Amino acid sequence: xxxxxxxxxxxxxxxxxxxxxxxxxxxxxxxxxxxxxxxxxxxxxxxxxxxxxxxxxxxxxxxxxxxxxxxxxxxxxxxxxxxxxxxxxxxxxxxxxxxxxxxxxxxxxxxxxxxxxxxxxxxxxxxxxxxxxxxxxxxxxxxxxxxxxxxxxxxxxxxxxxxxxxxxxxxxxxxxxxxxxxxxxxxxxxxxxxxxxxxxxxxxxxxxxxxxxxxxxxxxxxxxxxxxxxxxxxxxxxxxxxxxxxxxxxxxxxxxxxxxxxxxxxxxxxxxxxxxxxxxxxxxxxxxxxxxxxxxxxxxxxxxxxxxxxxxxxxxxxxxxxxxxxxxxxxxxxxxxxxxxxxxxxxxxxxxxxxxxxxxxxxxxxxxxxxxxxxxxxxxxxxxxxxxxxxxxxxxxxxxxxxxxxxxxx
Amino acid sequence: xxxxxxxxxxxxxxxxxxxxxxxxxxxxxxxxxxxxxxxxxxxxxxxxxxxxxxxxxxxxxxxxxxxxxxxxxxxxxxxxxxxxxxxxxxxxxxxxxxxxxxxxxxxxxxxxxxxxxxxxxxxxxxxxxxxxxxxxxxxxxxxxxxxxxxxxxxxxxxxxxxxxxxxxxxxxxxxxxxxxxxxxxxxxxxxxxxxxxxxxxxxxxxxxxxxxxxxxxxxxxxxxxxxxxxxxxxxxxxxxxxxxxxxxxxxxxxxxxxxxxxxxxxxxxxxxxxxxxxxxxxxxxxxxxxxxxxxxxxxxxxxxxxxxxxxxxxxxxxxxxxxxxxxxxxxxxxxxxxxxxxxxxxxxxxxxxxxxxxxxxxxxxxxxxxxxxxxxxxxxxxxxxxxxxxxxxxxxxxxxxxxxxxxxxx
Numbered sequence: 039x040x041x042x043x044x045x046x047x048x049x050x051x052x053x054x055x056x057x058x059x060x061x062x063x064x065x066x067x068x069x070x071x072x073x074x075x076x077x078x079x080x081x082x083x084x085x086x087x088x089x090x091x092x093x094x095x096x097x098x099x100x101x102x103x104x105x106x107x108x109x110x111x112x113x114x115x116x117x118x119x120x121x122x123x124x125x126x127x128x129x130x131x132x133x134x135x136x137x138x139x140x141x142x143x144x145x146x147x148x149x150x151x152x153x154x155x156x157x158x159x160x161x162x163x164x165x166x167x168x169x170x171x172x173x174x175x176x177x178x179x180x181x182x183x184x185x186x187x188x189x190x191x192x193x194x195x196x197x198x199x200x201x202x203x204x205x206x207x208x209x210x211x212x213x214x215x216x217x218x219x220x221x222x223x224x225x226x227x228x229x230x231x232x233x234x235x236x237x238x239x240x241x242x243x244x245x246x247x248x249x250x251x252x253x254x255x256x257x258x259x260x261x262x263x264x265x266x267x268x269x270x271x272x273x274x275x276x277x278x279x280x281x282x283x284x285x286x287x288x289x290x291x292x293x294x295x296x297x298x299x300x301x302x303x304x305x306x307x308x309x310x311x312x313x314x315x316x317x318x319x320x321x322x323x324x325x326x327x328x329x330x331x332x333x334x335x336x337x338x339x340x341x342x343x344x345x346x347x348x349x350x351x352x353x354x355x356x357x358x359x360x361x362x363x364x365x366x367x368x369x370x371x372x373x374x375x376x377x378x379x380x381x382x383x384x385x386x387x388x389x390x391x392x393x394x395x396x397x398x399x400x401x402x403x404x405x406x407x408x409x410x411x412x413x414x415x416x417x418x419x420x421x422x423x424x425x426x427x428x429x430x431x432x433x434x435x436x437x438x439x440x441x442x443x444x445x446x447x448x
Numbered sequence: 449x450x451x452x453x454x455x456x457x458x459x460x461x462x463x464x465x466x467x468x469x470x471x472x473x474x475x476x477x478x479x480x481x482x483x484x485x486x487x488x489x490x491x492x493x494x495x496x497x498x499x500x501x502x503x504x505x506x507x508x509x510x511x512x513x514x515x516x517x518x519x520x521x522x523x524x525x526x527x528x529x530x531x532x533x534x535x536x537x538x539x540x541x542x543x544x545x546x547x548x549x550x551x552x553x554x555x556x557x558x559x560x561x562x563x564x565x566x567x568x569x570x571x572x573x574x575x576x577x578x579x580x581x582x583x584x585x586x587x588x589x590x591x592x593x594x595x596x597x598x599x600x601x602x603x604x605x606x607x608x609x610x611x612x613x614x615x616x617x618x619x620x621x622x623x624x625x626x627x628x629x630x631x632x633x634x635x636x637x638x639x640x641x642x643x644x645x646x647x648x649x650x651x652x653x654x655x656x657x658x659x660x661x662x663x664x665x666x667x668x669x670x671x672x673x674x675x676x677x678x679x680x681x682x683x684x685x686x687x688x689x690x691x692x693x694x695x696x697x698x699x700x701x702x703x704x705x706x707x708x709x710x711x712x713x714x715x716x717x718x719x720x721x722x723x724x725x726x727x728x729x730x731x732x733x734x735x736x737x738x739x740x741x742x743x744x745x746x747x748x749x750x751x752x753x754x755x756x757x758x759x760x761x762x763x764x765x766x767x768x769x770x771x772x773x774x775x776x777x778x779x780x781x782x783x784x785x786x787x788x789x790x791x792x793x794x795x796x797x798x799x800x801x802x803x804x805x806x807x808x809x810x811x812x813x814x815x816x817x818x819x820x821x822x823x824x825x826x827x828x829x830x831x832x833x834x835x836x837x838x839x840x841x842x843x844x845x846x847x848x849x850x851x852x853x854x855x856x857x858x
Contacts, residue, residue, distance in 0.1 A: 098781040098785075099792075131777060131789065132805075167802075272760065276777075364541060368507060368646070370509065371686065372509075392577070394543075395541065397541060443768070
């Protein structure tokens with residue numbers, strides 16, 4: 039298929055043709071009034087029911103909107119016309135009443151865009167264990183439906199933010215002999231400054247013409263390398279999900295989940311959004327790529343990368359600018375991945391600090407200089423001689439993280 | 449067998465008959481001189497080669513002393529006469545040179561107490577990646593061998609400390625129809641104030657008459673419920689190990705690894721020491737028992753308890769005195785253990801905050817009062833109706849932890 043030309047472009051979920059969006063205030067966040075009320079409801083609508091796919095949280099404590107969206111995708115055969123999202127309330131741990139509200143939210147969106155309820159996907163993000171007010175949701179849907187537009191992506195993005203330090207959207211095109219495919223996306227991340235926040239939502243759109251099953255496989259593949267390859271604190275919320283909708287408006291037909299014309303711009307957009315979540319992580323001051331090589335299997339590579347990326351000792355060392363290769367080795371060693379200490383190595387930036395069982399502490403000052411940057415690459419070779427590798431993105435661990443999360447909720 | 453009368457008594461590893469110990473300064477810690485030099489070498493000696501058992505770190509980056517002690521236990525058929533321990537240097541990630549020093553350490557101790565080298569167990573704790581000076585070790589062994597005494601337990605304990613905020617020793621007796629068994633112990637914990645510290649060592653002694661294989665099974669059983677049921681930050685070091693030696697001096701013969709006459713005082717001593725490690729954890733201000741019930745299997749119970757006990761969001765909430773049941777539910781849900789949100793419950797102290805899918809936030813202030821204490825019990829029922837349970841001890845997560853671990857090493 040050849041490698042297409044991939045380019046980032048401005049915009050987010052409405053960058054691909056075939057989608058309109060809006061973001062409105064409907065009082066769920068309960069702060070401010072009138073023009074100062076924060077946006078808290080987003081509606082994303084395709085011109086007709088289109089192929090849709092999703093990846094949901096693996097947490098067994100799932101929120102009502104996750105239960106509903108899963109059921110709808112199954113019932114519709116992977117088709118959706120609308121995505122309705124509120125922020126400010128996660129509708130999680132809300133029992134049977136929460137399910138009623140989630141179903142009501144989908145029904146109201148279906149009425150507003152004239153599709154079947156099972157062609158609506160929903161998501162909620164915000165505080166856990168607090169009831170979601172269906173009347174506010176219905177008001178939000180009504181005013182969002184009025185406001186839908188091709189330029190509504192930025193408002194929609196702002197409407198899904200909770201305490202994110204900055205908005206996150208991205209778009210990219212891929213051009214090959216078959217034509218140009220555009221992918222857009224927005225997400226909200228892990229600024230869990232309010233104590234019981236249910237966290238990560240991602241939304242991707244594309245104008246590719248692609249069947250639901252191909253889109254689902256492409257999304258799974260991309261999410262594994264992007265949203266599933268980041269960590270702020272190793273937590274996984276009750277509401278996490280990533281949705282993808284394909285309008286087909288480009289007329290470019292994609293029949294394989296590894297067609298670069300679709301997968302490359304998806305990677306570009308999802309990868310950017312995922313790294314932005316880490317950069318905006320609670321208390322984070324640095325974005326760190328942990329690349330593990332020399333693993334016997336992909337699972338081993340991911341296990342070691344994830345263990346290192348979540349290690350409090352590694353993350354505090356990075357925060358302090360300490361080129362502490364011992365903590366990297368200890369985390370790799372305890373990860374459960376195959377590991378050979380006598381052949382393992384640790385490299386910070388381009389500085390090899392540990393190799394073949396021998397420390398090179400004479401290069402510690404060079405490595406400390408690398409760690410002073412805002413973006414840092416760390417590589418750990420497990421020493422098994424295996425050819426597998428994986429990269430996780432993480433952030434440093436600061437006293438600010440503790441302060442944010444230890445404050446008694448008001 | 450009936451339940452014996454178990455009583456705590458003063459003292460540590462030399463509380464049981466048949467053991468002598470010493471703690472001396474040999475310059476490995478390199479701070480202070482003469483009378484002000486910190487103790488850094490401990491020797492624990494039985495009157496003759498006696499049954500011995502050990503549990504070692506599961507970290508695949510193992511330090512040289514772990515490799516040597518494992519080999520010696522195998523070669524001796526589970527017999528040892530001496531345990532030689534230095535603090536201030538972990539002899540980890542030190543390559544072939546480190547192995548030579550570890551073997552030399554065992555050989556010197558064997559000469560000093562007139563046993564075979566494979567009847568010596570060794571351990572090192574301190575900074576990773578720094579060579580251990582064999583000449584200092586040999587000097588330490590020589591002066592410790594001169595200083596051995598029945599009252600040397602306290603000095604030995606002080607000699608294995610690195611940056612522990614307080615010493616940790618314990619002893620207990622169990623009395624039944626067959627007689628009285630004494631168990632003593634000491635350990636060093638997780639005050640990893642110096643950046644690359646290789647951490648947890650535990651030493652148990654008993655005067656029970658018990659074969660090596662029975663002692664090994666009893667130790668494994670006790671460690672699973674004590675040293676393996678604690679966490680400060682989820683890290684597992686290159687040097688962690690727990691040793692047990694049985695002198696037989698009580699004349700009380702133990703033939704089963706679940707004989708309460710041995711296992712109960714071992715539980716008492718190891719449990720106390722393990723909780724002391726948590727209490728002295730870096731930046732810790734609270735000791736928290738996380739009890740998980742309603743699990744389908746013991747593995748599930750332990751998995752959920754461990755996930756909750758290591759959750760940064762749970763640990764920061766406890767630090768802030770926030771009765772944040774949502775974080776406990778989210779951690780249990782993501783643990784991988786079977787979990788039913790609609791039947792799960794969360795109890796802080798005696799305050800039920802979440803039950804049958806319904807929050808009871810009206811009791812949040814009561815729960816906050818419970819969290820203000822120094823010792824806290826938290827119970828999470830997974831809601832599966834299973835009969836299995838497990839308890840993990842953890843501490844809160846403070847900004848002080850970050851400060852301690854982020855400081856660039858000097």
